[in-house]
Amino acid sequence: MRISLASDSLDGVAPILVSEIEARGHTVTAYGAVADDRADWAWCCSRAALDVVSGVADQAVVCCWTGTGASIAANKVRGVRAALCVDAATAEGARRWNDANVLALSLRLTSTPLLGEILDAWFAGSVSPEETDVANIAYLSEIEN
Numbered sequence: 001m002r003i004s005l006a007s008d009s010l011d012g013v014a015p016i017l018v019s020e021i022e023a024r025g026h027t028v029t030a031y032g033a034v035a036d037d038r039a040d041w042a043w044c045c046s047r048a049a050l051d052v053v054s055g056v057a058d059q060a061v062v063c064c065w066t067g068t069g070a071s072i073a074a075n076k077v078r079g080v081r082a083a084l085c086v087d088a089a090t091a092e093g094a095r096r097w098n099d100a101n102v103l104a105l106s107l108r109l110t111s112t113p114l115l116g117e118i119l120d121a122w123f124a125g126s127v128s129p130e131e132t133d134v135a136n137i138a139y140l141s142e143i144e145n
């Protein structure tokens with residue numbers, strides 16, 4: 001898949017994000033500190049999220065120290081469902097039940113082994129076909145519009 005990646009700093013696992021995503025077979029377009037680019041979290045994380053809704057990217061990964069600003073910025077983009085994931089089970093659930101299209105990470109909480117577990121779960125995840133799950137996602141679009 002085509003992944004747009006943003007981070008507002010090079011703290012923690014940020015320097016290995018591109019290689020970890022590429023190692024899982026994806027191509028990366030980077031924004032913010034990981035691209036030596038404008039690195040304020042509101043800008044770079046929403047920029048990566050915009051790529052998803054414009055069709056330039058299939059999904060995005062957005063990061064900041066807490067992960068909260070990254071997820072808030074991404075979720076301001078219409079059509080984005082960004083999920084702040086602190087472990088593999090959350091990432092799996094975000095893909096399954098929320099059809100999340102943007103993975104938000106906390107650089108404070110995500111160790112190198114945990115990053116691998118979260119990325120594996122995220123990229124392996126599939127969206128639930130259950131009627132209630134589909135209806136919930138449809139309702140998000142409804143309130144957004």
Ligand SMILES: O=C(CO)[C@H](O)[C@H](O)COP(=O)(O)O
Pocket residue numbers: 008009041064065066067068069070
């Ligand atoms: O977690 C964050 C936002 O949610 C930022 O990473 C945190 O505020 C640090 O930003 P800065 O380095 O610009 O002070």
